[in-house]
Amino acid sequence: MTLTVSTTDERTTTMRKYLFVIALLPSLLMAQVRLTIIDGISNNSVKQAIEKNTSALLTDINDAQAAGRTPNFGSLNLPQSVQISLSMLWENSPFMVTETDIQERCLQTATGYQVRNISLQMLPREAQNFNEEEYQEAVISYDKQGRIESFYLSLNMNLYKQVMNSNRGVEDLRRRQLILDWTERFRTSYNTKDIQFLDQVFSEDALIITGKVIRQTKSDVQLPEKIEYTKQTKNEYLTKLRRVFKNNSYIKVTFDDVQISGHPVNPDIYGVTVHQGYTSSNYHDDGYLFLLWDFKNEDEPKIHVRTWQPDMLNGQPLQEEEIISINDDWGFGDE
């Protein structure tokens, strides 16, 4: 598929955005960068550790950019591996954090926690050829005590709206119809308890994220509900699902409000959001299911991401911006 080359107007807009950030640079760099976790973790002390450690790292990055020095990764109590990877990243291209007040949800992983969507701007050194600005997003992982374990980058997808509009063609329409077909087959596999299909359709490195509502009370007072997100590998998820299939004679899954999005950069990647109803022998829930499909091989598409979150929180439907979608950072932009 041919991608649209940016026009003169787009380059002008890009350059204006770059100059705008440059103009704001002193104020951005001098302010402390603060991360606030808005959801996804109930342990308050670990939450505070994540916020403190991340805020310190991101503030030092911006201070280093302002002072024209290398960040003091060593003084931030980071593991050696993280210091090395950050140093290499900085050596390749210094960067800065574009927001001073970051609010993100936290995911639970097998080894700890993860925060995604930290917006960065890459600022290559003067000696390098500089064709256009680069915006990236960082993903930071933490251990169970909230200490930083890793820091890596993935491409920000939200900047490529122009390319998305130009993808709409007959081939794209046919693929979206096939995505609809495969999404229905995915639903069928749950209703028929077909683990073999699910094993085949999930990619080996598939990311499975499940949210659950946490209800807490303090001194007999009901606190606001929160959603806690858990991350699983494909094997972890299918192992649990086998048990569910074995223990329930009846399972029925319904899909409504199916919405299909194309990836703004990668024409083989599509996102599907559905409102899912799940009924088993002794349980029922409703929520939003998101699937990230890879259609590189149309005869054997793969799911790279599967997320589920409840559709209500504190008695209110989830707002659209809270529903996980292709606009969240999943990578797949640099193929």
Added chain:
Amino acid sequence: MKANTYIILSILISVCLLLPQSAAAKDITCASEYPHICSFLQRYIAECREWKNPDLSLERKLKDDKFLILQGSFQRLDQTSDSTTFSVIRYDDKAYEAYWNNGTDTLLHIAFPIQYELILGLPQNEIEKQLQQYIEQAPQREELELPYRMEKVTETVYATAPKQHYQLSEVNNQCFFLKDSDNQWVYLNDTAYAAYTIANLFQQGLERNYQMRISQSLYGFKKQQFTVSLQQWLDYCAAEQLTCYVAIEQETTDAMKVLIVAESKDLAYNHILSALVPKDLLNKPTGTILCKINAFIPTHNLSTLYKENKKK
């Protein structure tokens, strides 16, 4: 559905369950231009009246199926007689409502989604296996009437109007015509106008004796291969009241890749057919077209095929 409606529904259902003799299957009055709907209602209501599944309450089943009892009850259908009137209303492409009335007394008023799995009682992985049989058993269609309205495409080429399209303007149901020496409309059938000729091929057939060698994608990463004639495919589309939208997806030096969307509004599904038409085939009365098909893709629950990306 509001909580009080479900309470009433639960009470009604409880009464039905306590009186087994009234829950026995019974033919219900049902005459409609939608034969699928009558068959569905007979089957579904009988199933509900005899419901005994220990793993699933009837209330839950009705909720999952989105089958709403808006007035009356299943039990009241025992009061149907020769004077009972039955009517079906369709709301856009989303739902049906059905009524049974004895005069002004509503025995039962129900609503349900236009969803083929519910109406036919067959999930996709079952019904798709029967596609070849459905195509082969379709009755020959009646001769197409020439359309009343045409719009000019070029100095000599005309297209049917108004154009209906599927999502994109170029994926449409138009046929293309020329005027012959007697000033009569004739279907465009000329390799110099390959795209228009192909559109006519998959809408009308152009009296070609082409075979379609179809590779059908099935649930479970499986495929089945079969061959039917182009005429059989067109007869099937007519019999099932499918609207076909045709577009050229790709053109190479020697072939055209064609997309055909066959849409069923009555049962809310699409067949997606992809056909590879060799350009030199258009000069010949017989030949083979290689095709791929994904069948019975449900569309009742589709909100949008093109959700806009918004920065969070």
